[in-house]
Each structure stands twice: as C-alpha cells, then as structure tokens.
Amino acid sequence: GQNIDQPTEMTATEGAIVQINCTYQTSGFNGLFWYQQHAGEAPTFLSYNVLDGLEEKGRFSSFLSRSKGYSYLLLKELQMKDSASYLCAVRDGLNNAGNMLTFGGGTRLMVKP
Amino acid sequence: DSGVTQTPKHLITATGQRVTLRCSPRSGDLSVYWYQQSLDQGLQFLIQYYNGEERAKGNILERFSAQQFPDLHSELNLSSLELGDSALYFCASSVDATSGSYNEQFFGPGTRLTVL
Numbered sequence: 001g002q003n004i005d006q007p008t009e010m011t012a013t014e015g016a017i018v019q020i021n022c023t024y025q026t027s028g029f030n031g032l033f034w035y036q037q038h039a040g041e042a043p044t045f046l047s048y049n050v051l052d053g054l055e056e057k058g059r060f061s062s063f064l065s066r067s068k069g070y071s072y073l074l075l076k077e078l079q080m081k082d083s084a085s086y087l088c089a090v091r092d093g094l095n096n097a098g099n100m101l102t103f104g105g106g107t108r109l110m111v112k113p
Numbered sequence: 114d115s116g117v118t119q120t121p122k123h124l125i126t127a128t129g130q131r132v133t134l135r136c137s138p139r140s141g142d143l144s145v146y147w148y149q150q151s152l153d154q155g156l157q158f159l160i161q162y163y164n165g166e167e168r169a170k171g172n173i174l175e176r177f178s179a180q181q182f183p184d185l186h187s188e189l190n191l192s193s194l195e196l197g198d199s200a201l202y203f204c205a206s207s208v209d210a211t212s213g214s215y216n217e218q219f220f221g222p223g224t225r226l227t228v229l
Contacts, residue, residue, distance in 0.1 A: 033217060042115060042203060042220035043156070087156065091216075099144060099209055099216050100169045103156040 002026045004104035006088050011110045012078055020073045020107045022088030033101065034062050034073045035087040043087055047073070075109075083111045116140065117221035119204050125227045131192040134224045138185055138206030144168065145187040146207075146218060147179055151200040162187055163209060194228045201225050 003025040012018040024032070031050040035043035049055055049064035049071060061074040073086055085106040092100050116139035126132055138145050147159040158171035162181035173179075176194075181187040191198060202225075205218035 042222050045217045099207055105155040
C-alpha cells in the first residue's frame, strides 16, 4: 500500500518562495506527480519526477529523493493566483497492471499580499 | 480545458436512489479513472478502465460500478445512495503509452453529487 503525508495548510506572502514537502512510504514506486487544484475545480498537472533530483518548470520546481521517500514542490515569485491546494501523488507501477495514482491529502496554500 | 468532459456538472438526488455519471476521455486516451473527493478527504481512487477492460480497483464500494464502452467513454453507476456519498466525482484519462510519456492523468471538471 501507499502512505503519503503533506502539510495540511501553508501561508506565504506574494513575491516570496514557498516549499511544500511530501513524504511517502510505498510498496512500489514508479513516479511522483504534483497537481494543483483550485477550490471546486479539477486538479491540473504540474510536474513529474521518477529519478532523483530537481525538475524545473518556470516558477515551479519539484525535487525527488527516492532513498528518503521525499519530494518537495518549490514555488517562486508567488502570485495571488497560486492560492490553491497542491496534491502530491505516487504511482505504483507503469505496466499492464495499471497507472494508478495514490494522492496525499493536499496542502492548501494561501498567498497573502 | 483538459479535453476530458463529464456530465452532469451537478446532481441532486435522494437517499436510496441510483445515478449514472458520464465521462468522455481526451481524444486518443485509452485509460479512464474515477476518483471521489469528499470535503474531509483527499482524492480517493475508485477504479481504472483501459480500452474497455477493468485495469485497477481502489476502495470502490460494492454499491458502485463502472464500465467503459467501445467508444471509450465511461460511466460510473452509484446505487442505494447514502448521505455520505455526497462528493465531487472526477474522471481522468491518460494515454498509457509504454514509453516516452509521463502518462499523466488529465482530469475532467467533475460532477458534484449531493444526496439529500
């Protein structure tokens, strides 16, 4: 099975940098995803890590350490529109057995002026 | 717009009733996933279909069932509804290529089910 932990809420200031952590314990691992979800809307894909290291994509970066079961999402130059929930999700395996994702509870980020 | 469509957007019904939620995946995507999101819980995986066949199952109740049709659209059937079934139900799709793709899941806008 999978166990995924992330902080419930975080608050940051517009223009600042924030790091959202995710730790996981899994029976199998084949990739970690970050999704953004505004209240009442669909989750949207942000990033994907399957190897250790940092993946950078504009203002967003995601880091993975498989040996530590740890990932973080880094948001730079925060904007008010970044206020949303950020979901960490782990994939069990990529084969004919499925492409199943297990999601953490999400971190609700509030960006203040 | 992810390219995944879901109908209806909202559904209000009574306990004991049965409803059907519909999902059309992105063009070219073979996999469809169903998730439930309650106010006090994160996204809970229910079931996955790949090219018409059940591929993976999560904590889906026996009162719930799903299927994927030859045109790849999918339906989630919820029966004997209870108050606790009130939630947002999301459908997602992915291409599920064997290589060269993240196989990320693209989510539809969701169906908000309210059971009174």
